Amino acid sequence: MSFALHHHDVLDSTSSEAARRVRAGAAAHGEVHVAREQTEGRGRLGRPWHGAAGAGLYLSVVWRCASRPDGAAATMAAGLAVLDAVRALGLEGARLDWPNDVEATGGKLAGVLIEALADPRGGTALVVGIGVNVAQRDFPEELTRERAVTSLALEGVAVTVDAVRERLLVAVATRLEQALDGNRHERLAHDFLVATELLGGTVLVRVAERDGETTHRGTLVSLALDGGIEVATDRGPRHVALEHVRALERG
Numbered sequence: 052m053s054f055a056l057h058h059h060d061v062l063d064s065t066s067s068e069a070a071r072r073v074r075a076g077a078a079a080h081g082e083v084h085v086a087r088e089q090t091e092g093r094g095r096l097g098r099p100w101h102g103a104a105g106a107g108l109y110l111s112v113v114w115r116c117a118s119r120p121d122g123a124a125a126t127m128a129a130g131l132a133v134l135d136a137v138r139a140l141g142l143e144g145a146r147l148d149w150p151n152d153v154e155a156t157g158g159k160l161a162g163v164l165i166e167a168l169a170d171p172r173g174g175t176a177l178v179v180g181i182g183v184n185v186a187q188r189d190f191p192e193e194l195t196r197e198r199a200v201t202s203l204a205l206e207g208v209a210v211t212v213d214a215v216r217e218r219l220l221v222a223v224a225t226r227l228e229q230a231l232d233g234n235r236h237e238r239l240a241h242d243f244l245v246a247t248e249l250l251g252g253t254v255l256v257r258v259a260e261r262d263g264e265t266t267h268r269g270t271l272v273s274l275a276l277d278g279g280i281e282v283a284t285d286r287g288p289r290h291v292a293l294e295h296v297r298a299l300e301r302g
């Protein structure tokens with residue numbers, strides 16, 4: 052897989068740029084938009100993503116698919132790609148936090164935003180936006196108020212933004228190919244579950260309902276792309292389809 056890199060000094064958002072190109076029918080499979088700085092970086096659930104100039108890696112990959120890919124598989128694959136990359140760079144202790152944040156000792160290290168767009172040239176284009184905190188030594192207070200945040204530098208991994216990008220793109224290709232091959236989904240879900248370090252532990256599953264949410268607390272027994280999550284609770288086993296899981300956390 053070869054990626055075509057588009058370097059930008061400042062962008063509103065690499066994912067917005069990639070989406071504009073998809074909608075214009077101009078985006079090639081494997082094109083990557085990388086910015087030194089983002090002024091309107093976007094996170095999941097409408098949250099902003101802080102994009103200090105030069106300190107983090109901000110990129111979005113366009114992945115064109117003949118048909119709409121399994122959303123949960125793509126989500127897992129993207130998180131695992133970031134995890135594979137930061138572990139390969141020396142941060143062995145990193146783990147995944149539902150659905151695909153990468154966490155280290157000091158807090159959240161990286162985030163992934165996946166968007167699936169109708170491709171005017173046919174099929175679906177995934178825009179996989181990834182932000183990794185690389186060289187930051189401190190963060191704005193409004194960011195750390197909600198949750199702890201860290202960077203590779205703060206975790207003791209001295210590495211350049213370019214080195215993270217190179218390692219990350221290799222991992223993205225490997226994991227997205229796995230996500231698009233149904234025969235490899237079992238392994239993908241297994242790797243994901245291991246990476247969350249939740250298997251066999253007590254978890255809290257928040258389940259989205261039409262008018263709110265319900266929660267189940269118990270032991271996490273299994274997670275599969277087709278079978279969803281199984282939790283052994285005091286009231287017996289509970290099964291939740293992945294698309295209904297709002298959060299899966301240590302309970």
Ligand code: BTN
Binds near residue numbers: 067089094098161180
């Ligand atoms: C999250 O944790 O909520 C996801 C954060 C995703 C941030 C990246 S930075 C590169 C790309 N461009 C964006 O605007 N967002 C993603």
